[in-house]
Amino acid sequence: MKVTAQPSADLLTLLLDGELDASSAIVLDTQLAKPEILNYRKVLVDCTKLSYISSAGLGVFISHLQPLQDKDVKLVFFNMQEKVFNVFEILGLDALMTIVPTQAEAISA
Secondary structure: OEEEEEEEOOEEEEEEEEEEOOOOHHHHHHHHOOHHHHHOOEEEEEEEEEEEEOHHHHHHHHHHHHHHHHOOOEEEEEOOOHHHHHHHHHOOHHHHOEEEOOHHHHHHO
16 A cells, blocks of 8 residues: 655645555554644545545544544545445445545535
């Protein structure tokens, strides 16, 4: 799993590449735990190359959701593959998190 951060003005885009499972969740957790992340208005998560997500990967997003919301930082997922979206949907996380089809929609969400 590779996480690439692309900051721009008041947005931070995280590009996820690979499988987000128990062994790679720490990489994402470290990125989301950085104090400077709270300086952004939105954190966009590009899921184009995210091929798999486990409960540990979901747990990372869930554990950071409330602290981000408390600081008015919106977490938005986009370009999610259908099999990854199905995991969010089955667990009802699509109702808790903003998931949109495109980057343009993520920026305007």
